[in-house]
Amino acid sequence: MRVVLCGYYGMGNAGDEALLASLLQLLPKQVEPIVLSGDPAQTRDRYGVESCHRKSFPEVFSALRRSQAFIWGGGSLMQDSTSAMNPIYYGGLMRLAQFMGLKTIAWAQGIGPLQRSWVKGFTKSTFQRCTKVSVRDQASAALLNQWQIPFTLAPDPVWAMESTPVEGLWNLPAPRVAVNLRSHKHLTPERIAVFTRALIDFQKATQTCLLLLPFQASQDFALAQSLHEALPEVSHILQIKHPQELKGVFRGVEMTIAMRLHALIMAASEGCRCFGLSYDPKVTQLMSDLEMAGCAIAGLPTDPNELSHLWLELYANGDSLSENQIHSLVDRAFFHQTILEEVLGSADR
Template sequence: MNKILVSGYYGFGNAGDEAILMAIVESLKKLDNNISIKALSANPKETKRMHGIDAVHRTNPFLVIKAIAEADLVLSGGGGLLQDVTSSRSIPYYLLIVYLAKKMGKRVMFYANGVGPVNRKLNKRLIAAVGNTVDLITVRDDNSRDQLMSLGVKNPPIYVTADPAFALKPVDDETGFGILRWKGINFDEGSLKIGVSVRPWNLGKNRQVIAETCDYLIKNHDATIVFLPMQFPQDYSESLEIMGLMKGKARVIDEPLGPRELLWISGQMDLLCGMRLHALIFGAIMGVPLLGLAYDPKVENFLKRVEQPSAGSPLDLNVVDLCHLFEEAIGRRTESRSKLLAKKDELEGLAYENARLALKLLEGGYEAGSR
């Protein structure tokens, strides 16, 4: 039985990254059930429970080296691992895993990576040096490919695919409605349901802008506002801050849910406004019209790919403009939904392409050339 090791931002309670790992595992297993998958995780026990795979702690040197040594293929990704905006340690850590794997003679693949921004000169050199040693690269958007090439990564084939999460399926309706009943969330028939996903990002006074916009939607559209935290407790605390500034009543998912559950709840919305990339990806999977708050270029890149509007940086918001964008998004819901559903099969197929290429590499080859 071939063994695959997956390195990524797992075990931190981030629903987007857990969706990535869940989709990687399921995509690989769907194509070849005769493989063993292990992950590096900040919480191995929870990773084992959630994903049904083995896991070791990502900061235990002995266990990490042992896991690499036992693997036939090491996957780095997916997600935005190669960037130095949210952490200066991400790039050195993830590239060290790749470096060790190559030193041990392992096949290595960057799996559906998002790349950039990369600001530090050392990190740029590290990406070029280590990136050119890997066997195969898939990235989740054109910008990530361009970033790698501009940094000097030119040796391995680079394929533009899609985020692995596009292969994910939601829980069934019975389970989903059961969660809403358990959370005490009832949607009034005919009410406009708007999901809001925020994250800590020095929002400051812009929390008030979001709060006033939510109040506007409640007053003028009889909207039901539901905050959808993607990471606990960070996003939940941020949601509560904004809710505390509102005059109207909003709902919030008040404890962590799995990726499938959050995916289903996202699908119940009529419109989803999000900062988190995977909140927007969840909406796109379910055909829910989007309005993005682009705190990071990856959000803007994704919105362009699925032809959905952006409100720009969350640090540059004002109430009048944001309300106007919501009015436009509400008016274009039918058109936006059609665009998303038209792209769904393509993006799901590209998500599976990551797994297909990984297994081809595991078997010892791939089609040369980049695309």
């Protein structure tokens, strides 16, 4: 059977690519996916799947006509904090698939923020029409409860994504600390300066090798380059395209300091101590759920010494998740696979 997979794919964001890799890993074997992508050639080459351009309506419509199911493939797709076009695009495709009679799955979703009343109403009615729904966080679950829509709640599927070794990683000096920043309005030049000074002090105290990991080049690379220029002898920028390899980086890392949700998930799942820098409710929720050390970007200490001390305390005395905690999160992440099997296993082939 053919299934259309829809998400923020082929757009250079490692977190969304990890969601796609997780979904492809968990799909039933009989499914032939068609991935809507911003870079279909790259998606075809990387994953060995059929792909069409996400903004070409003739191609998308043809894919829907040839398919039996449609999946929103993870992430915060129905939200209007960045743009009202997000719910129009993703919700519009979901409603079209529903109108055409396809089985529809809202998979591993993080719903919101929903700031506009019409977006909230449109989102509710779209989820009501889905064959199955799974969400990745308590806030989304609470919203669906309020709307009286049945759902499955499970950890983000990237917890369950396989990781693979990274060639050359073990040739870099140890111990290693991973760092990920992304551009954001609250990450002001003043806060970047404080962060950089704190990182210099932390590195001198620990003699660690810093792995700078841009997850989305357009938003992360300039910051990684700035940090590398401040610490040229002891830092390395790693630009890794394959999600499984990116997760594999964290196998060889003692501690991670990161803003991005999936950087923290990958690190925690591989047994790293983590310091979260929250810029979004989804990161705050993860940090709360895991009792993870960290702070909001808007509340970043203004004294570099205070920030470096927090990192040193975590590095020297902090704990990673226990093996039992990791196994539990991974096992529960496979609940997202269950709904795929329930819907796609019973669909007409």
